[in-house]
Amino acid sequence: MTSHPAKKRVVLLGATGSIGENTLRVLRAHPDKLELVGVAAHRNAEKLFQICSEFGVCHAALADPSAAATVRPPAWVQLQTGADGLTALAALPGADIVLVAIVGTAGLAPALAALAAGKNLALASKEILVLAGQFVMAAARASGAKILPVDSEHNAVFQCLAGHATADVRRVTLTASGGAFRDWPADRLAHATPADALKHPNWAMGPKVTVDSATLANKGLELIEASWLFGLRPEQCHAVLHPQSIVHALVEFTDGSVLAQLCPPSMTFPIQHALLHPTRAPGTDAPLDLTRLQSLEFRPVDETRFPLLRLARAAMLAGGAAPAVFNAANEIAVAAFLAGRLPFLGIASVVEKTLEAVQPSAPTDLPAVLAADAEARRQASAQL
Numbered sequence: 001m002t003s004h005p006a007k008k009r010v011v012l013l014g015a016t017g018s019i020g021e022n023t024l025r026v027l028r029a030h031p032d033k034l035e036l037v038g039v040a041a042h043r044n045a046e047k048l049f050q051i052c053s054e055f056g057v058c059h060a061a062l063a064d065p066s067a068a069a070t071v072r073p074p075a076w077v078q079l080q081t082g083a084d085g086l087t088a089l090a091a092l093p094g095a096d097i098v099l100v101a102i103v104g105t106a107g108l109a110p111a112l113a114a115l116a117a118g119k120n121l122a123l124a125s126k127e128i129l130v131l132a133g134q135f136v137m138a139a140a141r142a143s144g145a146k147i148l149p150v151d152s153e154h155n156a157v158f159q160c161l162a163g164h165a166t167a168d169v170r171r172v173t174l175t176a177s178g179g180a181f182r183d184w185p186a187d188r189l190a191h192a193t194p195a196d197a198l199k200h201p202n203w204a205m206g207p208k209v210t211v212d213s214a215t216l217a218n219k220g221l222e223l224i225e226a227s228w229l230f231g232l233r234p235e236q237c238h239a240v241l242h243p244q245s246i247v248h249a250l251v252e253f254t255d256g257s258v259l260a261q262l263c264p265p266s267m268t269f270p271i272q273h274a275l276l277h278p279t280r281a282p283g284t285d286a287p288l289d290l291t292r293l294q295s296l297e298f299r300p301v302d303e304t305r306f307p308l309l310r311l312a313r314a315a316m317l318a319g320g321a322a323p324a325v326f327n328a329a330n331e332i333a334v335a336a337f338l339a340g341r342l343p344f345l346g347i348a349s350v351v352e353k354t355l356e357a358v359q360p361s362a363p364t365d366l367p368a369v370l371a372a373d374a375e376a377r378r379q380a381s382a383q384l
């Protein structure tokens with residue numbers, strides 16, 4: 001008799017966002033290899049319960065407790081709510097891997113709960129490591145659980161590093177599309193609107209991440225995340241503009257050799273890699289067709305035009321709570337921009353002033369990190 005490997009049992013936190021939707025596409029493509037056993041959303045109860053019905057999931061959570069009153073769950077669904085509901089779902093007995101795709105810092109507690117329970121963590125929320133990298137990595141070491149990066153850039157680095165020692169790495173370069181304003185003249189940026197910022201040339205993402213792509217704050221956050229994920233010094237982490245979004249990262253080794261990872265700009269590729277690791281299977285989307293690529297272009301990043309990348313680098317070098325302050329101030333500023341209360345160029349101004357105002361002392365524990373995050377949010381909000 002031929003034995004068949006057991007399906008990996010997946011918990012998906014953030015099921016109704018863009019990462020969540022792509023994860024569901026991967027699950028549909030590989031029902032023989034992956035089984036959805038737990039699912040959570042912020043407040044879209046109707047869509048959450050549709051997912052439960054489609055995949056036969058009985059464990060669900062809504063982060064916003066008030067949303068639970070809007071739609072009745074199917075009879076078989078055990079619904080939990082609030083932050084405690086997310087944390088409980090992350091530690092669901094029997095689950096093998098937890099994919100955290102919650103925007104912002106709300107995914108930190110569930111991520112830590114998953115690691116403490118020994119679940120492998122597929123991480124799509126870069127803010128978690130930016131906020132509390134030392135504690136998240138320590139939790140993974142303590143339980144022996146793996147952190148599998150889902151961000152396309154970090155997943156690319158992860159693949160390039162397979163079989164290689166970190167000590168042999170000279171530097172890592174993450175690619176940036178340049179976002180919606182990559183080709184805008186600098187003097188036009190003062191008049192950029194949220195609608196303009198949300199027109200990303202390559203990727204379909206949520207509003208916050210799309211704005212972060214336009215400011216390159218996302219690349220700054222990713223550099224900080226990369227230093228934690230791969231044990232790199234700040235000076236080893238670099239970024240380069242790559243308009244085609246085909247090469248997702250490059251790793252240069254001490255002997256001068258460079259490995260790169262290429263695939264089309266679809267999140268199904270890194271999501272599938274993380275969920276199925278260490279095995280591979282046919283892709284959910286069509287693979288790269290090299291005969292249709294006219295060119296692969298790389299440009300240096302102008303940090304005068306993209307000041308948030310410069311500020312992120314400064315926060316990474318400062319260490320301590322500075323990355324958490326950068327992240328919190330950026331979240332507040334982006335939300336204000338999307339709401340029409342802050343001009344586009346004001347995002348960087350709010351972040352810079354907040355970094356100057358909040359003392360980035362090294363946090364000794366998680367409550368200290370959360371206190372720095374809260375203080376940064378207060379300082380940033382006061383500037384609006």
